[in-house]
Amino acid sequence: MKAKIIETIENYHKIIIHRHVRPDPDALGSQGxxxxxxxxxxxxxxxxxxxDEEPSLEFIIKMDEISDETFTDALIIICDTANVERISDERYTKGKSIIKIDHHPNEDQYGDLIWVDTNASSVSEMIFELFEEWHSQKGMEMTxxxxxxxxxxxxxxxxxFRYPNTTERTFRFVSELVKQPFSPIELYEPMERKSLNDARLQGYILNHFDFLEPGVGAINLTQTLLKEYNVSPSDASRLVNTFANVEGLKAWVCFVEEPDQLIRVRLRSKGPIINGLAQKxxxxxxxLAAGASVHSWDEAQDVLDQLQEICRNA
Known part of the structure; x- marks a missing residue:
């Protein structure tokens, strides 16, 4: 599959690379x-x-602004996006051919070429693996x-490198990447930077999250609360691991209400499998890390009830 992807890229003059909405560092890192x-x-x-741009992550890479006509006869590559509903920029349908590169379970098998590796820590790790094939075939050098x-x-x-998805392969790839003359420390600082409002909301979360039997944590971040702290839903979602290190915690959920009353569900776990719950x-x-969306706080309670049941049976 890697050889097919390289051959396809070489056969196209125009290539447009997408990733998922509300991007995280892996979405932007693999894309860039x-x-x-x-x-x-x-x-x-x-x-x-x-x-869509994410201002807090523009230090990784900024997006291009292109016309609809640019998509004509273009190869579309979509990184780190499990299903078509989450592809950022719906104009991907205007391209000629689609390649999907992802490390999430392949429930939505879109694309003309599909490369999915659920054992990879990230799609960025997969892109390095693709680079190694390129290097072997064509002598490509890392930049x-x-x-x-x-x-x-x-x-x-x-x-x-603290999550269970970190493997020997991860460290081997990273050891090659850091040979290039960039500063990891200069990347860590903006990745971990918080605004004063974010820090204060984090304090609220630590004071108000619920710890439920059997080892389930939960916090509701309503629109009223987000407006009080002047924090956007996307910034609030990144605080999902605020209480992750609490002793006895097995799994946790952060409910973040959007302005349109849609409620984003951020699920995390230290062992119990939670992506099946997200699919419902x-x-x-x-x-161990999944997301979903519900349309009412009653539905949110249903998610929480089922998460508790999963942890009881784990």
Missing amino acids: GLAYLIKEHYPKKEVYVVG VHAARCLFAGIVGDTGR FNGGGHP
């Missing part, structure tokens, strides 16, 4: 890392990255811009 590898080794190709993006993506999805509520994800 792949874009830089192609741009810097095939300078005659047109390569674009598109999607500083690509390495910086891929490093940020791997760090983001492994929680700075318009979502999905990894066994």
Whole structure:
């Protein structure tokens, strides 16, 4: 599959790379890392990255603004996006061919070429693996811009190498990336930076989250609360691990209310499998980290009840 992806990329003049809405470091890191590898080794190709901007992560890579016409006859590559509903920039349908590169379970098998590896820590790790194939076939060399993006993506999805998805392969790839002349420390600082409002909301979460039997944590972040602290839903969602290290915690959920009354469900676990629960509520994800969405606080309570049941049976 890696060889097929490389061959397809080489056969297209125009390449547009997408990822999921409300991007995290891996979405942007894999998108940007792949874009830089192609741009810097095939300078005659047109390569674009598109999607909604996330101001707090613009230090990784900024998006291109392109016209609808640019999509004509373009190869579309979609990184880190399990289902079509979450693809950022719906114009991907205007392209000629689609490649899906992802590490989430492959429930939505969209695309003409599909490369899914659920054992990978991140899609950024997969892009490095693709680079190794490229290096073997064509002598491609890693570049500083690509390495910086891929490093940020791997760090983001492994929680700075603390999550169970971190493997020997992860460390081997990262050891190659850091040979490039960029500063990991200069990436860590903006990745972990919090506004004063975020910090104060984090304090609220620590004081008000519920600890329920059997080892389930939960917090409701309503629109009223977010307005009081002047924190956006996307910024609030990134606080999901605020109480992750509390002793006795097995799994936890953060409910974040959007302005349109949709409630985002952020699920995390230290062992019990939770992505099946997310799939029941318009979502999905990894066994220990998943997301969903509900349309009422009654539905949110249903998610919480089922999460408790999962932890009882784990």
